[in-house]
Amino acid sequence: MHRYPRWPIHVALTGVSFVMLIPFYWVLKTSVTGENIFAYPPSVLPKAPHPFYYVDVWYYIPFARYFLNSVVVSALAVAANVIFNAMAGYALTRDFPAKRFVLLLFLSCMMVPFQATIIPAYLITGRLGLLDSYWGLALPQFSTIVCIFVFKASFDAVPRSLIDAARIDGLSEWRIIWRVMMPLAKGAIATNVILGFIWSWNNFLWPLIVTRSAEMQTLPLGLARFLSYQEDTTGALYAFCIMVLAPGILLFLMAQKEFIRGLTSGATKG
Amino acid sequence: MKRRTVLQAGLAGAATLTLPRASRAQAPRKLSYLTWNISDQEQLFKEEFADFRKANPGVEIEWLDKKGTELPAFFQTQLAAGTPPDVVDLQGTIWVEYAANGALLDLTPYLKKEPEVAKLFNQDYLASWQYQGKNYMLPFYIAKTLLYYNKTMFKEAGLAGPPQTFDDLLGYAQKMAKGEKTGFLTLNFDWLYWPLFKMNGIELLTPDLKKAAFNTPAAASVLERLAKATDGGAINKISWTGRWVEPNGAFAGNTVGMLHAHSSSYFFVKGQGSWINESTLGVAQAPGYWATPTNHGFGISKSTKNPDLAWAFIKHLTSTQWATRFSQSRKLLTGNIAADRAGLDYLRKDDALGAQVLQTQLEHTDRFTGNWPLPFDAQLKDAFYPEIQNAVLGRKSAKAALTDAERAVNRVVSRNS
Amino acid sequence: MATASAVAYRPPRVARRRTRQAVLVWCFLAPSLAIFLLYRIVPLLWNAVLSFTQWSPLRAMRWAGLDQYEDMLHDDVFWQALWNTLIFIASAPVAIAIALGLALLVSSDIRGRDVYRTIIFISYPLMTVAVAIIWRWLFDERVGLINYVARSLHLVDRPIQFLDSFVWALPSVIVANIWQMLGFYMIILLTGLQNIPPNLYEAAAIDGASAYRRFLRITVPLLKPSLFLCIVIGMLNSFTSFDLVYVMTGGGPGRATELLVTYIYKLGFSQTRFDYAAAVTVVFFLLLVSIAWMANRLSGGNVGAVERD
Numbered sequence: 001m002h003r004y005p006r007w008p009i010h011v012a013l014t015g016v017s018f019v020m021l022i023p024f025y026w027v028l029k030t031s032v033t034g035e036n037i038f039a040y041p042p043s044v045l046p047k048a049p050h051p052f053y054y055v056d057v058w059y060y061i062p063f064a065r066y067f068l069n070s071v072v073v074s075a076l077a078v079a080a081n082v083i084f085n086a087m088a089g090y091a092l093t094r095d096f097p098a099k100r101f102v103l104l105l106f107l108s109c110m111m112v113p114f115q116a117t118i119i120p121a122y123l124i125t126g127r128l129g130l131l132d133s134y135w136g137l138a139l140p141q142f143s144t145i146v147c148i149f150v151f152k153a154s155f156d157a158v159p160r161s162l163i164d165a166a167r168i169d170g171l172s173e174w175r176i177i178w179r180v181m182m183p184l185a186k187g188a189i190a191t192n193v194i195l196g197f198i199w200s201w202n203n204f205l206w207p208l209i210v211t212r213s214a215e216m217q218t219l220p221l222g223l224a225r226f227l228s229y230q231e232d233t234t235g236a237l238y239a240f241c242i243m244v245l246a247p248g249i250l251l252f253l254m255a256q257k258e259f260i261r262g263l264t265s266g267a268t269k270g
Numbered sequence: 271m272k273r274r275t276v277l278q279a280g281l282a283g284a285a286t287l288t289l290p291r292a293s294r295a296q297a298p299r300k301l302s303y304l305t306w307n308i309s310d311q312e313q314l315f316k317e318e319f320a321d322f323r324k325a326n327p328g329v330e331i332e333w334l335d336k337k338g339t340e341l342p343a344f345f346q347t348q349l350a351a352g353t354p355p356d357v358v359d360l361q362g363t364i365w366v367e368y369a370a371n372g373a374l375l376d377l378t379p380y381l382k383k384e385p386e387v388a389k390l391f392n393q394d395y396l397a398s399w400q401y402q403g404k405n406y407m408l409p410f411y412i413a414k415t416l417l418y419y420n421k422t423m424f425k426e427a428g429l430a431g432p433p434q435t436f437d438d439l440l441g442y443a444q445k446m447a448k449g450e451k452t453g454f455l456t457l458n459f460d461w462l463y464w465p466l467f468k469m470n471g472i473e474l475l476t477p478d479l480k481k482a483a484f485n486t487p488a489a490a491s492v493l494e495r496l497a498k499a500t501d502g503g504a505i506n507k508i509s510w511t512g513r514w515v516e517p518n519g520a521f522a523g524n525t526v527g528m529l530h531a532h533s534s535s536y537f538f539v540k541g542q543g544s545w546i547n548e549s550t551l552g553v554a555q556a557p558g559y560w561a562t563p564t565n566h567g568f569g570i571s572k573s574t575k576n577p578d579l580a581w582a583f584i585k586h587l588t589s590t591q592w593a594t595r596f597s598q599s600r601k602l603l604t605g606n607i608a609a610d611r612a613g614l615d616y617l618r619k620d621d622a623l624g625a626q627v628l629q630t631q632l633e634h635t636d637r638f639t640g641n642w643p644l645p646f647d648a649q650l651k652d653a654f655y656p657e658i659q660n661a662v663l664g665r666k667s668a669k670a671a672l673t674d675a676e677r678a679v680n681r682v683v684s685r686n687s
Numbered sequence: 688m689a690t691a692s693a694v695a696y697r698p699p700r701v702a703r704r705r706t707r708q709a710v711l712v713w714c715f716l717a718p719s720l721a722i723f724l725l726y727r728i729v730p731l732l733w734n735a736v737l738s739f740t741q742w743s744p745l746r747a748m749r750w751a752g753l754d755q756y757e758d759m760l761h762d763d764v765f766w767q768a769l770w771n772t773l774i775f776i777a778s779a780p781v782a783i784a785i786a787l788g789l790a791l792l793v794s795s796d797i798r799g800r801d802v803y804r805t806i807i808f809i810s811y812p813l814m815t816v817a818v819a820i821i822w823r824w825l826f827d828e829r830v831g832l833i834n835y836v837a838r839s840l841h842l843v844d845r846p847i848q849f850l851d852s853f854v855w856a857l858p859s860v861i862v863a864n865i866w867q868m869l870g871f872y873m874i875i876l877l878t879g880l881q882n883i884p885p886n887l888y889e890a891a892a893i894d895g896a897s898a899y900r901r902f903l904r905i906t907v908p909l910l911k912p913s914l915f916l917c918i919v920i921g922m923l924n925s926f927t928s929f930d931l932v933y934v935m936t937g938g939g940p941g942r943a944t945e946l947l948v949t950y951i952y953k954l955g956f957s958q959t960r961f962d963y964a965a966a967v968t969v970v971f972f973l974l975l976v977s978i979a980w981m982a983n984r985l986s987g988g989n990v991g992a993v994e995r996d
Contacts, residue, residue, distance in 0.1 A: 004898075006797050006798075009792050009795060009797050010797065010799075012792060013789075013792055013793065013797075013803045016789060016803075016807065017803060017806040017807070019866075020806055020807055020809070020810055020866065020869070021806060021809075022825075022832075023810070023818070023821045023822060023825065023866065024809060024810060024813065026821050026824075026825075026832075027813070027817050027821055037820075037821075037824045037830075038824065038827070038830050039830065040829065040830040040835075041830075041835055042830065042831075042832055042835055080718075083718075084718040084719045084722070085719065087715040087716070087718065087719070088715060088716050088718075088719040088720075090715060091712045091713075091715035091716045092716075094708070094712050096708070096709050096712045096713075097709070102716065104980075105723075106719075106723070107919065107976075107979050107983075108972075108976050108979075109723045109727040109728065110919065110923055111922075111923070111971075111972050111975035111976055111979065112727045112730065112731050112968075112972060113926035113927075113929070113948045113951065113968070113971070114926075115926070115929060115948055115951055115952040115955070116730065116734055116951050116955075116964065116965070116968040116971075117726065117727070117730035117731075117733075117734075118955075119733075119955075119961070120729060120730035120733040120734075121726055121730055124725055124726070124729065124730075139722070139725075139726075140722070140725075140726045142718070142722045143718065143719040143722045143723065145723070146875075146916065146919075146920060148719060149912070149916050150875065150878055150913075150916065152912070153878075153879060153882060153912035153913060153916070154878065154881075154882055156882075156912070157882035157883075157884075173708070173711050173715075187877070187878045187881040187882075188878055190878075191874055191875070191878045194874065195871075195874070198811065198812045201812070202812065202814060202815070204930070220814065223814070223816060227816075237817075237820075238817065241813065241814045241816070241817035244814055245809075245812055245813050245814070248812030249805070249808075249809060249812060252805065252808055252812070253805060256801055256804065256805070
């Protein structure tokens with residue numbers, strides 16, 4: 001174990017944390033005071049904080065219903081993501097003809113902005129009969145290329161000997177993924193879960209286009225209610241944003257420990 | 271373990287899949303109604319729908335509300351898929367594109383059959399929804415630009431009343447510009463700044479709407495004066511770079527002498543500026559009485575399966591009874607003459623200044639400008655305004671900007687003919 | 688089938704196994720490929736076809752050859768948006784370098800690293816609307832916090848124009864974007880750091896290698912896949928940051944912060960010029976693919992993967 005001074009690290013990280021937190025602090029502060037952020041001079045401490053904006057959020061929109069919809073859609077998306085991405089990631093660690101082509105194909109698929117695909121995506125989903133439904137909401141997010149590559153990198157790092165041993169033991173490829181690779185790729189799974197959840201949870205444009213009925217709206221769509229017709233931002237807007245943020249952060253906290261597994265001290269001192 | 275969760279999720283998904291479908295069981299007659307960012311009126315709308323259902327039993331009304339920035343994306347996707355909402359609330363001039371391309375139903379036959387409906391509305395405002403002689407929309411709520419002025423700043427600068435000419439306007443603005451204070455601010459989206467040009471006799475296009483007509487020495491001199499005034503602080507720079515919050519916020523900060531905006535600004539500014547009352551805020555028409563209207567109207571999709579029902583619905587929404595309630599609730603004017611009179615009387619009771627503001631919206635409605643019935647209005651805006659912005663912010667000479675704008679505008683017109 | 692004949696000689700049993708494995712690989716790729724086919728490839732082809740026509744949701748299609756592309760050559764806005772997009776992409780390595788530093792710091796053996804990690808990450812899941820509004824306020828010339836602090840500390844006499852300035856608007860948006868993305872890059876790099884077997888470090892330490900050498904010789908090479916991924920994500924950021932740019936500046940002032948993606952959206956849904964938007968999409972796509980291909984070559988091919996021993 002190398003001994004090295006810890007305090008410079010703390011100083012650096014505290015400075016960074018301060019910068020990262022300033023905007024967030026203001027979101028939090030305005031959510032409890034509802035003050036006009038365009039008033040001058042800005043006040044650093046909250047004046048007369050109260051939690052009633054959070055109550056407002058609950059009542060202005062059908063919060064419970066939207067929340068449930070978001071949970072179902074995100075759960076579907078994350079579950080499918082982990083399975084499909086792991087499968088694809090594993091396939092990409094094997095050598096097969098056209099591997100380079102597939103890799104480049106995946107890379108290229110990333111380069112298509114969603115804004116340019118709105119109308120065809122809608123028409124395709126309509127053809128599948130999935131408009132205004134949970135499956136329709138979740139389907140485009142069933143697989144994400146970023147996470148495929150994360151899995152691929154994790155799988156690439158698994159020692160070859162383990163895989164060979166498993167194969168000699170007669171395990172099928174499917175079993176190899178779930179019994180050998182996945183337990184060693186907990187970090188990749190955690191990343192996929194967190195990112196897949198955040199992308200699905202915060203997704204705004206697709207639910208806007210694909211839902212019609214009020215019962216199928218997801219949480220971010222409730223945002224419009226808080227951006228009043230005069231663009232006058234109120235405390236409720238910020239309370240809403242904090243409430244939407246909470247599940248993602250909770251998920252991150254729960255998966256935190258997956259990010260320090262396997263790293264010993266001194267191993268990564270930069 | 272993973273397999274079981276997948277299975278469970280799949281079953282749950284399949285089960286819930288049936289829920290929304292069931293709730294959308296075939297109602298005998300269904301109207302879908304899309305509005306532009308007006309979800310705060312939910313209570314009132316529910317009453318209106320209930321009332322409509324009394325006269326038309328068995329009708330189900332699906333109300334969709336989208337924010338202004340998302341409504342076009344939503345509406346156009348629905349158009350592309352062939353399932354647009356039956357009744358749609360559109361703002362400004364985007365309706366022309368839809369009308370020109372056959373997405374909106376021509377309402378002229380209905381209005382001809384029921385002339386008393388047309389008589390309910392201010393004819394000038396109603397005419398702003400005419401394209402090629404056909405009328406496509408009924409007024410939902412209306413507004414046009416006016417001039418707000420800071421009476422305190424006017425008094426300090428020794429100015430008596432609001433400016434009557436363009437020269438007055440620039441002169442007054444110059445007198446009030448000191449340090450952090452500026453003299454004049456205008457909104458710039460949707461051609462709201464156009465009266466500044468029109469009051470100097472400048473036209474955007476030739477009368478046949480086929481070519482640019484603004485590249486004249488007169489226009490160059492106006493642009494130069496605006497640029498000089500902006501540079502010197504008489505005109506606040508935010509006029510040209512701001513959207514909604516910045517310009518209105520600046521005026522609310524009590525540092526700007528005049529604001530050229532429409533009636534909605536009053537309520538926004540009042541909320542932010544505690545200094546505002548009848549003795550500190552003056553309300554007037556812009557010099558020459560020119561104003562750009564910015565209205566919301568009700569249209570019917572051409573592909574609707576219930577045109578008569580949709581017509582009855584928008585008649586219902588714009589009827590004097592409900593328009594009055596809407597005007598009182600949202601503090602704006604609806605274009606329905608009787609409703610607006612009642613709404614103004616109601617507002618005058620506790621906000622005399624607000625009533626004054628709304629009163630200006632009904633005066634001089636024969637002097638509308640900045641609204642051209644062209645399907646490619648958005649492209650025109652995007653071709654013209656950036657060059658104006660370049661000129662007033664001193665990045666290009668007025669002559670060069672106008673020449674470039676002329677080229678861009680002519681290109682847009684020729685592309686769309 | 689192809690494998691069997693391409694190789695000199697394989698016993699039939701091995702050949703069958705190879706075929707079975709190839710089939711299996713494709714089965715594993717199938718679900719993801721299906722999704723991408725539906726929601727990326729087909730829409731891209733739709734755009735490609737559309738770019739050679741004149742069309743809108745309200746009118747029939749008309750063949751137009753290269754007209755749209757010709758319009759693009761003369762379109763000042765397109766070139767401005769392209770330039771802005773390139774600058775935006777070029778800012779990614781800065782963010783990644785910072786994130787790498789942070790990832791190393793929060794995975795070192797200090798107390799409270801969980802707290803630091805969470806704080807750095809918290810900006811990413813926050814709704815972009817809130818991020819955009821708050822940063823718009825932070826940068827505001829009249830009432831913003833940055834100007835308030837600068838003036839209180841007497842660093843400047845006149846307020847600094849950020850989002851109103853043609854020069855500083857784009858850098859300001861980039862700063863806000865980096866703020867939001869740091870957590871995302873950090874998480875990718877942390878996952879990558881995990882894949883490095885710790886015994887490598889121990890062995891190197893025993894051999895007397897300094898921390899700096901350990902970093903250079905072990906960490907960086909083995910992080911190549913994650914770094915490559917971050918670079919690609921950085922490129923994608925030029926359109927995943929759509930919401931941020933749209934709400935923060937709307938592309939303004941003028942076109943100073945107009946990105947290709949906001950231009951595509953406006954062309955489609957403000958100006959209803961889907962055909963022209965499709966042409967811009969195709970060009971944007973080709974641009975990104977070329978940059979990605981160059982990045983791939985520079986990082987050693989095979990999508991930055993580390994060659995196994």
